Amino acid sequence: MKRPFLHRIALIGVFLIAVAALSAGVWRYGYLQALDQLARQGRADLALASDRLVGQLQRYRELAVLLADPPVMQALARGEDQTMASELFLSVADKTAALDVMYVDAAGLVGAAAHIAPGADLSGASYIRRSQQGALGWGHGIGSPLQARAYYYAAPAFGADGRVTGSVVVAVSISSIEDAWRGGFRSVFFTDDAGAVFVTNRTDLVGWTRSPDGAGLQPDDGRVLAFDSYETGGHEVWQVGWGPYLPENALHLTKQLPVIGLTGEVLLDVTPARRLAALQAAALAALCLAFGALLFLATERRRTLAVANMALGERVARRTAALSETNAALRAEAAEREEAQTALARAQED
Numbered sequence: 001m002k003r004p005f006l007h008r009i010a011l012i013g014v015f016l017i018a019v020a021a022l023s024a025g026v027w028r029y030g031y032l033q034a035l036d037q038l039a040r041q042g043r044a045d046l047a048l049a050s051d052r053l054v055g056q057l058q059r060y061r062e063l064a065v066l067l068a069d070p071p072v073m074q075a076l077a078r079g080e081d082q083t084m085a086s087e088l089f090l091s092v093a094d095k096t097a098a099l100d101v102m103y104v105d106a107a108g109l110v111g112a113a114a115h116i117a118p119g120a121d122l123s124g125a126s127y128i129r130r131s132q133q134g135a136l137g138w139g140h141g142i143g144s145p146l147q148a149r150a151y152y153y154a155a156p157a158f159g160a161d162g163r164v165t166g167s168v169v170v171a172v173s174i175s176s177i178e179d180a181w182r183g184g185f186r187s188v189f190f191t192d193d194a195g196a197v198f199v200t201n202r203t204d205l206v207g208w209t210r211s212p213d214g215a216g217l218q219p220d221d222g223r224v225l226a227f228d229s230y231e232t233g234g235h236e237v238w239q240v241g242w243g244p245y246l247p248e249n250a251l252h253l254t255k256q257l258p259v260i261g262l263t264g265e266v267l268l269d270v271t272p273a274r275r276l277a278a279l280q281a282a283a284l285a286a287l288c289l290a291f292g293a294l295l296f297l298a299t300e301r302r303r304t305l306a307v308a309n310m311a312l313g314e315r316v317a318r319r320t321a322a323l324s325e326t327n328a329a330l331r332a333e334a335a336e337r338e339e340a341q342t343a344l345a346r347a348q349e350d
Helices: 002-067 072-077 082-096 126-132 174-178 271-349
Strands: 100-105 110-113 137-143 146-158 164-173 187-191 197-200 227-232 235-240 249-257 262-269
Touching: 002 082, 002 146, 002 164, 002 174, 002 187, 002 227, 002 235, 002 249, 002 262, 002 271, 082 100, 082 110, 100 146, 126 137, 126 146, 126 164, 146 174, 164 174, 174 197
Parallel strands: none
Antiparallel strands: 100 110, 100 164, 137 146, 146 164, 187 197, 187 262, 227 235, 235 249, 249 262
16 A cells, blocks of 8 residues: 555656756746847847937037038138137037037147137047048047047048148037937947947946956946856846846847947846746646646546455455355255255154
C-alpha cells in the first residue's frame, strides 16, 4: 500500500517539474518576442526624435549660410557698420528664436552680435576654425561666449577675392528645443563624443556622463547610483535606480547622428514585456495543471474501481469457497446417513 502511494507522489513531482520547465521556456520565448517588438517601436521613436532634433537644428544652419551672403558682411570685414550689423542680428535672433547671432572676424574675435558684447575671443572653438577654412562649422557646449547650453553653426563669409574674411555664427538654445519634449513617454537623450548628455527630455540627466567602463551614466555631482546591465536575445537591458521618471529596467537603444555630432539613446521600460511573458507562462501552466488534474482524477477513479473490483472478486471467491465447503460437508453427511440407513437395514434383516 505504501509503495503505490510513494509512486504517485513521485509522478506528481515529475509532472510539476516538467510544467515549471515548460512555463519557464514559454516565459523566455514570450519575453524575447516582446523585447523584439519593443525594440522595433523604440527604434522608430528614437528615429523620430532624432529627425526632429536634426531638423530643428538645421534650420539655424541654413540661417547662418544665408546671413553670410549679404554685403553687410563685407562692411564688417572692413571694420564698418558694426551697429547696423548688430541691429540686423538682433532682429534676426528675435524672429527666429536664436540664442544669439554674431559675426566673428578672421582673428576669431566677435565684431558684432545680437546680445553679447563685441571683442569675445572664439578663435579656439572648433567650429570657428573650420569655418575659417571655408567650410561650414558646427559644435556645441556650455560656456564662452554664452553661459548656456547652445549649439553653434558657423558659416564662412567670403570677400571679393574669394578668401574667408570672417564667420557668421548662429547659436541655438538647447533648452528652448527641449521645452516641447519634456515629459515625453520615452526617455530620450543625446550624448556627445565625450559621453556627456547634452540634449534630453529628462532634465535630471543633463550633464551626466558615460561611466569609465563605457556602460551607463553617472551624475556630474559625483554621486554613485545603482546600475547594472545584461544582454538577452541580442538586446541590452539596463537596471537603474535613477529616479521616478526613468524606468528601473529598460531596453537601451542607440542611433548615431554624425550630421550633428551626437548619439541618440533611448530607454524603454521592459515591465510590460515581462508582464506579457508572465501572463503567457501562467496561462500555459494553468492549462497543463488543469489537464494534469483531470488526468490524475481519471487515473485515481480507474484505480479505485480496480481496487473495488479486486475486493469484490476476493469476496466472491471467499463466498464461493465457503459454499463449496458447505456443499462438500452436506454431501459427506448425506453419504454417512445413507451408510447408516444401510447398516440399520442390514441389522434389521439380521
